[in-house]
Amino acid sequence: MMPAKPTITENRMPAKSNPMAPLSTSSSPDKITHAIDRLDWTTIATQLDREGYTLLPGLLSVEQTDSLARQTADMELHREIVTGGSGHGERFFLPEPLASPLDVIQTHFYTHLVHIANRWNEVLQTPYRHPTDLAQFLDFNRDCGQARTLSHLNRLGEADNLTLQQYTDGKQIFPLQIIALLSEPGSDFEGGELVMTEQRPRMQSRPMVLPLRQGDAAIIATAQRPFKGSKGYYRVQTRHAVSRVRRGERIGLELFFHNAP
Amino acid sequence: MARHGFGRGEYKYFSYPLPAILTQLRHALYPRLVPIANQWNQQLGLSAHYPDRLDDFLAQCHAAGQTRPTPLILQYAAGDYNCLHQDLYGEHVFPLQTAILLSAPERDFTGGEFVMTESASGGQQIEVVPLQQGDALIFTVNQRPARGLRRGTRKVAMRHGVSVVHSGRRHTVGLIFHDAR
Numbered sequence: 001m002m003p004a005k006p007t008i009t010e011n012r013m014p015a016k017s018n019p020m021a022p023l024s025t026s027s028s029p030d031k032i033t034h035a036i037d038r039l040d041w042t043t044i045a046t047q048l049d050r051e052g053y054t055l056l057p058g059l060l061s062v063e064q065t066d067s068l069a070r071q072t073a074d075m076e077l078h079r080e081i082v083t084g085g086s087g088h089g090e091r092f093f094l095p096e097p098l099a100s101p102l103d104v105i106q107t108h109f110y111t112h113l114v115h116i117a118n119r120w121n122e123v124l125q126t127p128y129r130h131p132t133d134l135a136q137f138l139d140f141n142r143d144c145g146q147a148r149t150l151s152h153l154n155r156l157g158e159a160d161n162l163t164l165q166q167y168t169d170g171k172q173i174f175p176l177q178i179i180a181l182l183s184e185p186g187s188d189f190e191g192g193e194l195v196m197t198e199q200r201p202r203m204q205s206r207p208m209v210l211p212l213r214q215g216d217a218a219i220i221a222t223a224q225r226p227f228k229g230s231k232g233y234y235r236v237q238t239r240h241a242v243s244r245v246r247r248g249e250r251i252g253l254e255l256f257f258h259n260a261p
Numbered sequence: 262m263a264r265h266g267f268g269r270g271e272y273k274y275f276s277y278p279l280p281a282i283l284t285q286l287r288h289a290l291y292p293r294l295v296p297i298a299n300q301w302n303q304q305l306g307l308s309a310h311y312p313d314r315l316d317d318f319l320a321q322c323h324a325a326g327q328t329r330p331t332p333l334i335l336q337y338a339a340g341d342y343n344c345l346h347q348d349l350y351g352e353h354v355f356p357l358q359t360a361i362l363l364s365a366p367e368r369d370f371t372g373g374e375f376v377m378t379e380s381a382s383g384g385q386q387i388e389v390v391p392l393q394q395g396d397a398l399i400f401t402v403n404q405r406p407a408r409g410l411r412r413g414t415r416k417v418a419m420r421h422g423v424s425v426v427h428s429g430r431r432h433t434v435g436l437i438f439h440d441a442r
Binding site for chain 2 (some may be wrong): 051084085086087161163164191194195197203204205206207208209211239241242243244
């Protein structure tokens with residue numbers, strides 16, 4: 001049952017690089033799209049159908065994670081304090097259009113994931129089909145009044161956590177999203193596990209812990225996915241959370257394909 | 262376990278007399294936990310008061326028809342998991358319980374994390390508890406008092422479960438203080 005790990009880069013960076021290093025220029029848009037195309041998309045689709053998530057180890061290099069994490073110091077980003085029912089921490093919403101490499105990652109992952117999203121709609125007998133191009137889907141979002149970007153960084157300090165969430169405001173919801181970890185567990189922070197729950201009708205919730213290291217990402221179901229039972233497909237609810245950070249600081253990335261109203 | 266919609270895996274309840282080590286642990290832990298349990302009930306405005314000795318509490322359970330022992334051993338193999346739940350077996354509930362990990366993470370199994378949820382103030386917080394072989398955990402059965410957001414005490418509902426085991430076998434013992442109907 002363990003999800004095989006499709007790998008996007010042959011070599012992981014063994015150690016954390018100099019935090020003052022210049023932005024990575026090694027990953028050109030062509031290289032990123034090529035690496036995404038080379039992922040084992042059959043296995044990814046199977047894992048998403050079965051578990052509601054799939055791991056993408058080493059999606060981002062240490063230069064890329066450090067450069068993204070540094071953006072939490074950028075005062076121009078829209079910062080939101082997370083409190084109350086959503087947990088404790090900070091969110092930093094990224095401006096549209098997304099900067100490299102997230103722009104290429106977002107647009108190119110969409111071209112692959114849209115087929116899974118549309119197949120899920122098909123088996124759940126939902127007539128809507130997402131357009132094959134992200135720009136067009138985002139146009140439809142704006143037509144529905146969903147103009148606010150949801151993609152964000154989150155920063156959790158000691159004792160912070162994010163409660164179980166679904167980002168489902170609005171009519172246009174893409175059923176998959178990407179989550180990445182920008183800090184290193186064990187050295188930068190302890191605790192702060194990415195946890196998903198899956199709720200099936202008339203059953204208790206199933207918890208899943210997604211093991212991530214710095215630069216690793218996961219594709220996860222945003223809120224609903226089809227589950228094949230003995231009497232055909234039914235809809236299960238998925239949520240995700242970050243457990244309490246016990247020590248240090250954890251910076252994460254949530255990348256969405258739909259906007260919020 | 263799958264039959265009941267609790268998850269996937271195998272579990273077996275011990276029968277009386279329990280293995281000596283579990284009897285000793287259950288009797289040694291209970292009197293230490295009683296003051297906490299009684300304070301919680303007081304803070305939550307519950308009238309139940311737990312007796313100082315486990316045998317007296319078990320006599321109350323047995324008189325109410327909760328006569329079956331609840332301590333159990335669980336085995337999860339690859340692909341197994343335990344849904345988020347509360348171990349309630351009748352009207353008599355002792356609000357704290359213990360789990361002991363018998364296997365070594367990484368060596369004997371991967372995955373299989375102990376996960377708890379805590380529902381309060383409109384959100385569900387998650388806790389992943391790191392355990393090594395031989396470690397025990399004392400945790401809330403169903404509800405506990407917590408400091409209110411502004412003042413006073415609020416009630417926090419908790420559930421626990423186990424995330425999917427990726428490989429190997431994970432064994433645990435669960436030590437619950439109330440018996441089952």
